[in-house]
Amino acid sequence: LSLLGDLRRAVEDPEQLTLHYQPKVAVDTGELVGVEALARWHHPERGPVSPADFIPVLEVTNLMHRFTERVLTMALRQARTWLDAGHRVPIAVNVSARSLLDPQFPDRVATLLADSGVPGDLLSIEVTEYALMSDPDTAIRALHRLRESGVKASIDDYGTGYSSMTYLKLLPIAELKIDRSFVLDMADDNSSRALVASTVELGHRLGLTVVAEGVEDEAAVQALREIGCDTAQGYHFAKPMTAEALTTQLRETL
């Protein structure tokens, strides 16, 4: 069993490592406001392996740096393809603690942007509270440098980690993504609904966009509309899909 050995090959193999894209939509109009890129590994013998299983393996090795670079390269190539077809689609890429805290990361991103010809404001990164809190000073410095390239940051899975109010104040972030555990049971759990509503208010007061993840039904959309949440993402709108499938959807909505 050598998942790491297999990953080393997979990272360089476009047949094995691909990206799927999940739409993020405006709560009030249902319009597409961007997509989240999600890594997919198709192992030649085992079939699909979930990122939930292989990201933790990468996270404890330097292969993570190469993986993140490949993901960014694929995402930017797709953004470029969509731009050339007349679609301005902002893409969010998940970035692990190890990559965010790599001192070379912001320069690598700047180089990849320049190579791709994609404007930096079409790229954003999603980082978890854990990644931000494990070394806040380094994370803050990285986020400031990314901003110089036009790249904004979102806090992913918001509410499940432990960001203190101090860091929410200091972190140069643009968006909060409320963890799906709160959104999923909002309809039947008053405390989840209260937490979602107060997070939306907190985010807005800090000048941030707020995204609800895990929106699975119309009842959740209705609740988010009442609460005033900006953006929604979840199976109710679309599952993560191939670039081809999303391109078809972009053509249909034009």
Ligand code: G
């Ligand atoms: O897409 P899915 O639900 O299988 O993703 C499972 C987890 O893997 C999520 O937490 C998601 O953020 C993470 N993930 C998916 N793609 C990437 C990626 O390209 N880089 C990192 N660091 N995490 C990813």
Ligand code: G
């Ligand atoms: O941790 P992160 O938010 O990056 O995880 C993203 C993952 O969440 C995606 O890979 C996707 O598979 C999953 N996801 C997206 N929408 C929904 C949803 O509506 N319900 C559930 N249960 N999972 C979702």
Ligand code: MN
């Ligand atoms: Mn994410």
Ligand code: NA
């Ligand atoms: Na998330």
